[in-house]
Amino acid sequence: MIGVRLYMLQRLTALIMAPLVIGHIAVMIYAVQGGLSASEILGRTQGSLLWALFYGTFAVAVALHAAIGLRAIIHETFGLGGKSLAILTLGIFALLGGMGLHAVYAVTA
Amino acid sequence: MSDDASLKVSVWRGAEAGSFETFDVPMQESQTVLDLVAWVQQNADPTLAYRYACRVGMCGSCAMMVNGVPRWTCRTHVSKVAKDGTVEIAPLRNLPVIKDLAVDMDPFFDKWTAAGGAFSPTKSRDDTVEPILPETPERREADAAIECINCAVCYAACDVVSVNPDYLGPAALNRAWSLVNDVKDGALDARLTAVSGAGGCHNCHSQQGCVAHCPNELNPTASIAGLKRATVRAALKGRI
Known part of the structure; x- marks a missing residue:
């Protein structure tokens, strides 16, 4: 049920996620050790295109993968199989991607 | 070993629906599992259906499930597999049962063909014979995969085949890999396309059941990994 293009897309998203996961863990350790409050974190993320791209890319890669x-x-x-599986796959992608991007929007907009 | 001693041999009877029937089979020196099946057919029940030919591990026709494990029965000594004096013999997993221990091999060979298993020559009989250097990387890959005799032990061992009926299976993909590395073959892109569909090489989970059970000690998982790399390269270049 996985052809070469879905296979490549899953490997590509894994490649994208690997450094982003490391970056996310590094940010969490920094935030916790630095004792940042929620409002201080939001102060850094809100309005930041960089953080929106960082976590937006992560959310889309996770949803595809x-x-x-x-x-x-x-x-x-x-x-x-067939159309049912294709629709369900797209549905899962839309649900995960939608939830992820919604969360990214909430902390960066 | 005493001739009086006997084994409890449970043999599958029927087709898809059926049950095990137990026979007392005399133990003998250097007895193989195929010997047990032959004894049952020749001495207890002549209607028992099973398949074999060479009896020396060359033809690949006597593969069955022995105590739940796919094996060549002709090359499996009873002394190595009997548990508390019992042996359970069933038809190969993942293939339709025709009767008793004989399975329908059609799905196995249909997939072998669907994966591009047929050699596609680039020369005719009028051309000179192409020299094949055994030490080239391509030939080494082809040689590693080419010893398959299509016994379907790997196909029976594969959990992906059992849950994904479209999956081409280890033997068919291993064959495709041997031809991908054959410089005499002229159907590379067609073969890479054939193994890139919904049931193609990308569905392998690399569990390596095929590697663990192949009686010829081949490595179909490595062949499938090679196909994954080759198909990705071909897709990136727009060839498939």
């Missing part, structure tokens, strides 16, 4: 992975699991576990 997870949707492709779940597509394989759903096909192998429940036997779902």
